[in-house]
Amino acid sequence: MPDTSPTDQPRRRQARGERRIAQLLEAASTVFSTTGYTAASTNAIAREAGVSPGTLYQFFPNKEAIAIELSRRLMHEMREMYGEALAPVDPEDTLEEIVGGAVDRFIAFNCDHPVFFSLLHGPDVPGTLDAEHEALHAALLGRVEALIASLLPEASTGDITRTAQVCLGTYKAGLELVLSHTGAERDAYIQEIKNVLTRYLEPLVGDRLGRPSDRTATARS
Template identity: 55%
Template sequence: MTESKADQPDEKARPRRRQARGERRIQQLLDAAASVFCRAGYTSASTNAIAREAGVSPGTLYQFFPNKEAIAVELGERLNRRMLETHGVVFTLENAALPLRELIDAVLDPMIEFNCANPAFLTLLQSSDAPGHFLEEHAALHDSIQDRIGELIGVRNPDLSPERRTHTANMAFALFKAGLGLILGHEGAEREAYVAELKTALYGYLAPVLGTEGVPAQP
């Protein structure tokens, strides 16, 4: 009996399935690398340790990545993209119009959540020998975030000079980064306490510049 065309395997589906399996394996290796980087530091991490963490052989790892640096670059690119998506959601005209306490919550909560869920992001940034490509991409993202903070401040107080707006944005971002280090260094109730302290510090710094009440939403 001749097999009908409908009963034959879909040749196009096979590459898709292989691609899906490959992507799952890559994500498995990246998740393992993130754990190893956080535990041992990027400098001390090795491909053997990453393979062990992922539950695969070093040979399997090398099918996807030639070395530790390539793994860090791919992980960093994905984390940078996720951070870009996060800051695209928080720095909005709608949030800029909120009362100051609500504005701080709306901006900080997703950014803190991202960093708590992805501690390897800060680990790579703080490593003295992190791949240059990752650091260059993050530098561009960092500048973009500062620009968005400046835009938000400009919406809240359009009378500020460009220089004062820039200084305020840079200082607010510096306060966030300093507080984030403390937040990531603690867990549970202590972490929540430092989140509250960071919000209090930013509120006290920004209130005289931005006011505490909501502002008319921009069209």
């Protein structure tokens, strides 16, 4: 018989537990996206996961705990994603490429994880997630401000914050439309978001990074 370490069995139990948690969270994602948080139940989540309610309760005491764990994992993933999406831009990129690349990454994340929008933008945000979501929004706003500041080096702090807020607000308004459509219609809404953001920013930053438009002063007056 092969030698086994005394820690092998606990490690196997831990691995099985992690797989079970992932299974439950995936099922919860489906249920929350389909029915909303309020209408969801632990029985429905267990049924979707193909386990008994008793098995679910071994890992989570209630649906709020499930929603909080799921949301925190997705917020962590989103922080990693927007770190890449809002990284310093290549000075050779056009404004359309800068906007399009960022929008595509954010849209892809939300389309891959529709439960993120359901839980954090719905009317019934569970537990303490409101404060955590506000912190995520503040961090995201800071990254957008830093990107815009690199495009508008002469702009005031107030102008940069205002521009960043308008960009985020425009994106969030369009995101709801994107998530409520599929196929070619969804693609059309994504393109509309890119068009709106590009046309809003173009008078401020010019056609290309590093070549400010002559209309900047007019736009800010």
